[in-house]
Amino acid sequence: MSTEFREYLRKIGSGPHTSKSLTREEAAAAYRLMLQAEATPVQIGGFMIAHRIKRPTGEELAGMLDAYNELGPQLQPIDAAYPVMVMCNPYDGRSRTSPLSPLIALILATAGVPVVTPGGDRMPTKMGVPLVDLWQALGVSWAKLSLDQLQQVLAQTLLGLLYLPRHFPLAQTIVAYREQIGKRPPQATLELIWSPYCGPCHTVSGFVHPPTENMFRIAGELHGLSQFTAIKGLEGSCDLPRDRTVIAMLSNAVGDWRRFTLHPQEFGAAAKELPLLDTADLAAAYQNVLAGEPSDVTNATVWSAGFYLWRAGAVATIEAGMALALELLQAGKVKAQLAHLCCAVAAIT
Known part of the structure; x- marks a missing residue:
């Protein structure tokens, strides 16, 4: 048993009237003890439940990030025309709509x-299809790569998926607790803002609940994040909705945060959301999009991609981003990029 961890658990778990928030330093220490298994399973489970009930603060989230940055993997800077966009989708996937990441x-x-995307295998509570499986269906085996190999592929192709079980096993050991407690712990919020890339990057975080915005803002300012996009996306993902107004929080400089709304109908993008397909059917739909064929999946993909091309600074407007996305698909350039990626991964595995 960790007596130090017991004090952190006691502090946040004393009930609605006497519990207190941890400082940034205490939150970082608590998560280091969890990741390094110095806290016992009983302590870790109790902490997760207590912290979920209390709700983490932005300062605690910043401390949790400190621990992840200290103990987790870090991809090194690469040469690119734009900052790396780290797209943080919920690790437990989707249960109602098809992911287009x-x-x-x-x-x-x-x-x-x-683009760098962190993720793992099927994970509680949703147990949705993980992105690593969708990439595998396209012929890309991210799970086979070592961290050094992933670095090499990222530099060659501008794409990378950090696979939790292989690249961050300390965090993977905590996954089992999610199923046992039956609820997403605050760690799931941490994953929506954690970047495994140590160079200049643009963090994109999906979220669901409005209070999460303020936590992101505080933690982001404490960590000096400049380029940041938080999207109230489909099931908390980075995919933009089409059947409702897009709500986002944007930052282009440290401390410069602004609320942003976007109406799909003004861009000809309004439609019903794509229902969840099984992996085989979704992979087939992906291939049709890559072939430049018009479809509802193509429209949904162009909508999200156009927005992110604009946020990355590759185009001046969202409309221009949508036009560029469609042009790249119809010209076969995106399909060629996938072939380039498959070759790069196959060459070193």
Whole structure:
């Protein structure tokens, strides 16, 4: 048992009237003890439940990030025309709508915008299809790469998926607790803002609940994040909704945060959301999009990709981003980018 960790648990778990928030330093210490298994399973489970009930603060989230940055993997800076866009989707996936993250990432990379996506295997509580499986269905085996190999592929192709079980095993050991407590712990919020890339980057965080915005803002300012995009996306992902107003929080400089709304109908993008398909059917739909075929999946992909091309600074307007995304698809350049990626991965595995 860790007596130090017990004090942190006691502080946040004393009930609605006497519990207190941790300082940034205490939150970092608590998460180091969890990741390094110096806290016992009982302590870790109790901490997760207590912290979820209390709700983490922005300062605590900053401390949690400190621990992840200290103990987690770090991809090194690469040469690129734009900062790496780290797209942080919920690790437990989707249960109602089809994810388009691989297609969006391929379009961005084709336009010269590097993309890194962290994730793992099927994870509680949703147990949705993980992005690593969707990439595998496209012929890309991210799970086989060592961290050095991942670095090499990122530099060559401007694409990378950091696979938690292989690249951050300390964090992977905590995954089992999620199923046992039956709820997402605050660590799931941490994952939406954690970047495994140590160079200049643009963090993109999906979220669901409005209070998360303020936590992101405080933690981002404490960590000196300049380029940041938080999207109230589909099921908390980075995919833009089409059947409702897009709500976002944007920052282009440290401390410069602004609320942003976007109406899909003004861009000809309004439509019903794509229902969740099984992996095989979704991979087939991806291939049709890559072939430049018109479809509802193509429209949804172009909508999100156009927005992120604009946020990356690759185009002057969202409309121009949508036009560029469609042009790259129809010209076969995105499909060629996937072939380049598959060759790069196959050559070193």
